[in-house]
Amino acid sequence: MQQQEIKALRNIKVTLLFCLLFYAAVGATQYPQKAIEFVIPFDAGGGADIEGRLLADQMSNVLGVPVVPVNKPGAGGAVAYTYLMNAPADGYVLAWNSTSILTITNLGNVPFTYEEMDHIGRVEFQPLVFAVSINSPWETLESFATDCTTGNQTIRIANSGAGSGTHLGALSLTSAIGCEVVHLPIGTRRRNATVLSGEADGMIAPLTGVINLFKAKRLKILATLSDERNPVIPEIPTASELGFNSFFDLFRGLSVPKGTPQPIINHLAEAMMQAATSETFMSFSEEVGFTVEPMMPTSFQSLLATEDEKVKTILEAAELIMSDGN
Template identity: 25%
Template sequence: MFFRTGFAALCAAATLSAAPLAAQGYPERPVEFIVPWSPGGGSDTLMRLVAGNIEPHLGVELPIINMPGVGGTVGLREASRRKADGYTISQVHEGLLVATETGITDLAWDDFEPIALMTASPQYLVVHPTDDYGNFEEFVSYAKENPGEITIGVTLGGVPHLHAAMIEQAFDIQFSYVGYEGTGERVRALVGGNLDAAIGDISSSLQFVESGDLAFLAVGSPERVEETPDVPTFMELGADLELNVTRGIVMPKGTPQEARDKMEAALQALSQDETYVEQTNNAGASVMFRGQDGYHAYLEKLDATVKSLSQVLAQ
């Protein structure tokens, strides 16, 4: 009897001690990375840098599976259906929040577990040079005096549309929107004088600013950008605005906390990896790490903003 009781106790103790060891052993196999965009685009490029550099920090590979379609929502739908065991991650940016609010998808950011914001591409208010305004303060004054006269190039119903609407809301001005499919197309229209302003970034616009064909009036990063030290942030100009295209990592809802913490720690270590940082900068983005709490807060605040602009974005 003692033998059976003692043996049972030993088994129970072994089971209890094995549980934390199993958690500590995660991950024990590669973690699939669903990138909901086509190969070669900005998100795909930046996520391949994550996948290509994380193994020393995570201990396993992150094989990428591209699942493009419907503004990134096809791949995210698949990711949301995956088993919440820590062996699937995916990537989101601001486009998901816009797609949710405009009815493109019934998926929402909080259908996932936000793990880490990894990169940000600060967005700029770019203008065609004019005598009507030479800086942002003069731009706002002109816009107030001439409501709806300034034409601005955006992707209608997309992230650039959201960013322009955020500027309108923050400074109580009104634009006339002109839709373009991509950043390059609207920047070319701006250079050609077919637009007054546009939402752009360094990779699409800096060469034209340096040649004098365009001008940056403000940037949506929390702090001034190293490549454009003379361009003020919207925060400096009096508005609590962050205008970025960010790329963050999410896991299926209900993924165990141990797996989320391990993935977050690996991504944080990666964000401090000099090789990864350099590669990301060379790809036209900046590393801007925010962990689970910070990323959740960022998405929650942005979601409230998107909801407040739903009527504008639906036009």
């Protein structure tokens, strides 16, 4: 091939690349132009759903287009995250993520890792709590631990689904206590009901999913899995206070398909920040007990890497995944 032809081909490639970047930038500056789908990985009516819908409503106000919640529950979040993975990377589909984005990927419930998505940021974090029916004989976490470690009865602990953050919280707590239980992957819709009916002996759940029944004196909260007491329930001790080193807070944030243009990610992150710190969302957080502490994309990516290692450690201890050294 002649030198002149090679130079011409290079010029064509440079021109094409410039055009692609130009049109991507133009599209990003005009974003958004239509409704945005807001995928919620859990059942309607639960704490995660209520929070997500409120955030979506506040984001609609910021972005000037409808942000439409769509529930896609199932398999501890796998259904929603798989849907997101297959969506166009154009900013019109985003997912209301949680710690489940790390648990299901480490368990192998999906054929991808959290790194195969782009992440907008964290919105909030909240404690997981261990709750039992008001009719339960256990008044303290210590009394539960005594019965659990004797092995004289089968104890059933409900969670939101296999591989969910609540499942990991239950594994963390029972490992710290040194006992074995039957884990019931009930789902968020039935989790509370199974404890109230006696089908399950207790449950791990986000505080937001328990607080109303706790205030109505239908559930007892025996401990939180945070490193300090929550101001909404200051009378409830942490597990670590009682000698059980179980720490597992739940985070929630936003993710989009891999390859979403950076200007769109930045635009969504700014809208997320404004929505999360709105008076409406902040008031709700104070009422139900989660902490609004938004993180932008880079900081959230660092948090995900740290939390991913924590999840791996819990799963390896429970022998649900093999360590890298095996």
